[in-house]
Amino acid sequence: MADALLTFTDRGIHCPAGDFHIDPWRPVDRALITHGHADHARPGHARYLATAAAAPVMRHRLGDIHLETVRYGERIMFNDVAVSFHPAGHVPGSAQIRVERGGEIWVASGDYKLENDGLSEPFEPVRCHAFITESTFGLPVFKWKPQAETARALNAWWAANAANGQATILGAYALGKAQRLLSLLDPDIGPILTHGAVENTNAIMRAQGIALPDTTLVTPDLKPKDHPGALILATPSALGTPWARRFAPASSGFASGWMALRGVRRRRAADRGFVMSDHADWSGLNQAIRETGAERIFVTHGYTSIFSRWLADQGYDAAVVQTDFGGESLDGEDAA
Numbered sequence: 001m002a003d004a005l006l007t008f009t010d011r012g013i014h015c016p017a018g019d020f021h022i023d024p025w026r027p028v029d030r031a032l033i034t035h036g037h038a039d040h041a042r043p044g045h046a047r048y049l050a051t052a053a054a055a056p057v058m059r060h061r062l063g064d065i066h067l068e069t070v071r072y073g074e075r076i077m078f079n080d081v082a083v084s085f086h087p088a089g090h091v092p093g094s095a096q097i098r099v100e101r102g103g104e105i106w107v108a109s110g111d112y113k114l115e116n117d118g119l120s121e122p123f124e125p126v127r128c129h130a131f132i133t134e135s136t137f138g139l140p141v142f143k144w145k146p147q148a149e150t151a152r153a154l155n156a157w158w159a160a161n162a163a164n165g166q167a168t169i170l171g172a173y174a175l176g177k178a179q180r181l182l183s184l185l186d187p188d189i190g191p192i193l194t195h196g197a198v199e200n201t202n203a204i205m206r207a208q209g210i211a212l213p214d215t216t217l218v219t220p221d222l223k224p225k226d227h228p229g230a231l232i233l234a235t236p237s238a239l240g241t242p243w244a245r246r247f248a249p250a251s252s253g254f255a256s257g258w259m260a261l262r263g264v265r266r267r268r269a270a271d272r273g274f275v276m277s278d279h280a281d282w283s284g285l286n287q288a289i290r291e292t293g294a295e296r297i298f299v300t301h302g303y304t305s306i307f308s309r310w311l312a313d314q315g316y317d318a319a320v321v322q323t324d325f326g327g328e329s330l331d332g333e334d335a336a
Contacts, residue, residue, distance in 0.1 A: 005099055005106045006132070008321050013108055013132065015099055018081030022097055022108045025324035032083065034110025035094035036061060037175060039326040051085050053121070054093030056204045057175060072121065088112040089123030090278050091176030092210060098126050106130040107292065111327070113277065114284040117147060117180050119210065125291035132298045133289060136279045136327035137257050138307030144257070144281045150274055151184035157253065157272055159189050162229030167250035169232045171239045171270070174198045176278050178233055179205055179212060181255060187213045190229035194218060197235050239270070257281070257328055279328055289316070301325040
């Protein structure tokens, strides 16, 4: 792969001709970042480039970094390599990065989903010769329901809990998933309380003009009895902790693509599981790849071996690439 437009190194995806890396996991001079999740936007790089919409949360998470921004579709040259960022639909500000040199086009997709969630910039297919794809949910068992259907189930659960005198605790990642869920909640059911990590991200997105329902930050002196019928939006790591138990009696839920697998909800000790992910499901992965028109597919993080074999059976030149990207996890704070 020495002569390839993009190569895969121990620091990350590298473009030798343009002298930059994409989502590198070790310090480099110039890092092009697809989005602000911790496994893609890491500290220690000399220079960063990301979309204007991704920049505020990156600055919040990474501190005083040298960060330049780019508009979707804007063309930037690095030596004789043309680069542009295109919506990935994963979280607000997320991007696929298109790299072109001498008529050869590669796309590094980062993380993506095809359903328009009404919050993130909708996914746009980008034609290319080689496509680097995730495979977080690269099995046929992963099939997402339409978002509106999940929203109805979520609000019905919350309303039933409130009617029974219970609080509702919902676990979700602080960046992307939490705000997507907020946009689907019916605030007429009751008050919405938030964990500090969620509220910090809410504030950043509100400052960018993203409309979200009113929320109340959970502070040490907040009295749950003053907020009857509340829904508490918490980080995954807060579920089952003394922080969450203060709201008893409560029913707990978790929103993740992993809820499609039997037994996962029990491992999370949740009463309800909602199948919702900011990553593409099986059909979404396949559709995205078809729409690129690419013949060469590089499969990263997830069910890499299974998905790459499937793609090879469909006639693609498919290969597995080892990366440090995490995808959507169940246990830690969000990698995805």
